[in-house]
Amino acid sequence: MERKSPDGTGPVHVPFGHVVANEKWRGSQLAQGMQGKINLVFEEDLTPVDFYLSNRSCILYITEADLVAGNGYRKRLVRVRNSSHLQGIVVVEKTQMTEQYFSAIQKFTVLDLGMVLLPVASQMEASCLIVQLVQEQTKEVSKNPLLRKKRALFSEPSLLRTVQQIPGVGKVKAPLLLQKFPSIYQLSNASIQELEPIVGQTVAQQIHAFFTQSR
Structure with missing residues (x-):
């Protein structure tokens, strides 16, 4: 297995169908839920990454305790975001306790x-x-072995769930928006006039406000 760089964000070669997990997750409910369904390998010193997937993708897991404790998790996200080697996916526990923190993260x-x-x-x-x-990634690559660094393996389902969180959007309007604006960047820069034909005036204003007030 290819070793990571000293800062923990370098390349780790992971065969398709496998996940390399940070040792801290051994024995956890999260790891137990994956065992037997995919090949799970534990490694020490994977900080800031929690799980490495194939194709230089990784998962950073933000727990309920991480959110309640403050913004300490942000440093991990920034380190992975600044790495040219990795495509980071952030999985966060959205519970009744962390509902108030979810908008910020x-x-x-x-x-x-x-x-x-x-x-x-x-x-x-x-x-x-x-x-x-992991299964989707493996299936996609089996169809086309030439696929490399294809962000679309995760972008469609993950973007859909993210856009659904925007006030006024929901499960019906999110797919319609992504057909016209296939990335968060494009959606965040869309004008109210561009959004209105898709979701109506009220929701268009809500979407525009969501993005502009966040800047």
């Missing part, structure tokens, strides 16, 4: 850093999500 992760954010209700749900991502 969503804006920081998606708008400020441009990273993918996937909310989960529990570690068990997160394990199912990671397994699904």
Whole structure:
């Protein structure tokens, strides 16, 4: 296995169908949910990354405790975002306790850093999500072995879930928006006039306010 660089954000070669997990997750509900469904290997000193997937993708897992403790998690996200080697996916526990903190981490992760954010209700749900991502990635590559660094492996489902979190959007309007604006960057720069034909005037104003007030 190819070793990572000293700062923890260098390349780690992971075969398709495998996940390399930070040793701290051994014995956790999150790891137990993945075992038997994919090949899980534990390694020490993977900080700031929690899980390495194939194709130089990685997952940073933000727990309920991380959110309640403050903004300490932001340094990890920034380190991975600044790495040219990795495509970071942020999985965050969105529970009743962390509901009040979710908007802040969503804006920081998606708008400020441009990273993918996937909310989960529990570690068990997160394990199912990671397994699904690995299986989708493996299936996609098996169809086209020439695919390399293809962000679309994660962009469509993750973007969909992220856009659904915007006030007034929901599950119906999110796919319509992504057909016209296929990235967060394009959606965040869309004018009210461009948004109105898709979602109506009220929701268009809500979307525009969501992005402009976050800047």
